[in-house]
Amino acid sequence: SAVISQKPSRDICQRGTSLTIQCQVDSQVTMMFWYRQQPGQSLTLIATANQGSEATYESGFVIDKFPISRPNLTFSTLTVSNMSPEDSSIYLCSVIRTGTNYGYTFGSGTRLTVV
Amino acid sequence: ILNVEQSPQSLHVQEGDSTNFTCSFPSSNFYALHWYRWETAKSPEALFVMTLNGDEKKKGRISATLNTKEGYSYLYIKGSQPEDSATYLCAPFQGAQKLVFGQGTRLTINP
Numbered sequence: 456s457a458v459i460s461q462k463p464s465r466d467i468c469q470r471g472t473s474l475t476i477q478c479q480v481d482s483q484v485t486m487m488f489w490y491r492q493q494p495g496q497s498l499t500l501i502a503t504a505n506q507g508s509e510a511t512y513e514s515g516f517v518i519d520k521f522p523i524s525r526p527n528l529t530f531s532t533l534t535v536s537n538m539s540p541e542d543s544s545i546y547l548c549s550v551i552r553t554g555t556n557y558g559y560t561f562g563s564g565t566r567l568t569v570v
Numbered sequence: 571i572l573n574v575e576q577s578p579q580s581l582h583v584q585e586g587d588s589t590n591f592t593c594s595f596p597s598s599n600f601y602a603l604h605w606y607r608w609e610t611a612k613s614p615e616a617l618f619v620m621t622l623n624g625d626e627k628k629k630g631r632i633s634a635t636l637n638t639k640e641g642y643s644y645l646y647i648k649g650s651q652p653e654d655s656a657t658y659l660c661a662p663f664q665g666a667q668k669l670v671f672g673q674g675t676r677l678t679i680n681p
Contacts (some may be wrong), residue, residue: 474666486615488668497574498614498659498671547614556602557663558622 457482458551461562468538468569476565478548483528488559489521491544498547504531505536538569552570572596575674576660583650584680590646591675593660597641604669605634605645606659614659617645650679 456482468474478487489501503509510523524532535542537542545566549559574593581600595603602621608614618627623638631648647654657676661669 497673500668503668556619558604558616558619558668563613
């Protein structure tokens with residue numbers, strides 16, 4: 456199955472700044488998913504990133520706040536813009552594992568703290 | 571919005587004891603249920619994919635059962651070890667190529 460390299464693994468950022476998270480996959484994949492887990496909450500889907508088209512955002516998430524790039528079939532970035540303490544979360548990228556009824560392989564996660 | 575509930579949210583178990591926890595999900599439009607184990611500072615790791623009502627899967631000391639008619643799955647851990655400490659996530663797949671996760675059960679094994 457695919458191997459995903461995600462970075463940074465953690466960061467502490469000042470409010471009002473932006474952070475870009477990168478995910479590199481070792482094989483070509485059509486769809487990449489970006490999730491976040493706020494403290495005490497479930498893993499929540501932010502958006503689905505498709506190569507060659509704009510990302511599809513879930514209810515409650517907007518492109519201005521979480522712009523996504525997908526320049527090719529192995530790479531994607533998620534930017535958390537104009538951060539506030541409420542953005543403190545673990546952010547994960549994931550791809551579908553073929554032949555697993557849509558199971559995922561995940562990146563190692565980015566633990567973000569906004570102060 | 572798909573409603574996935576896991577209980578309990580947190581669990582402390584003595585080393586060597588057995589334990590179990592629950593995932594509840596809507597029974598309509600069911601395709602598959604995924605269980606993941608998520609250890610701190612690591613990626614969530616796939617444990618099981620279950621598709622059929624009455625399915626039972628086993629991986630070492632961990633097993634899971636599935637009831638698609640009533641919409642629940644149980645995860646069992648026999649003879650808990652410290653390395654079992656993790657958050658256990660369930661996610662039913664019901665179409666649209668995306669998983670919806672429960673809040674997870676945070677399991678701590680006390681030596």
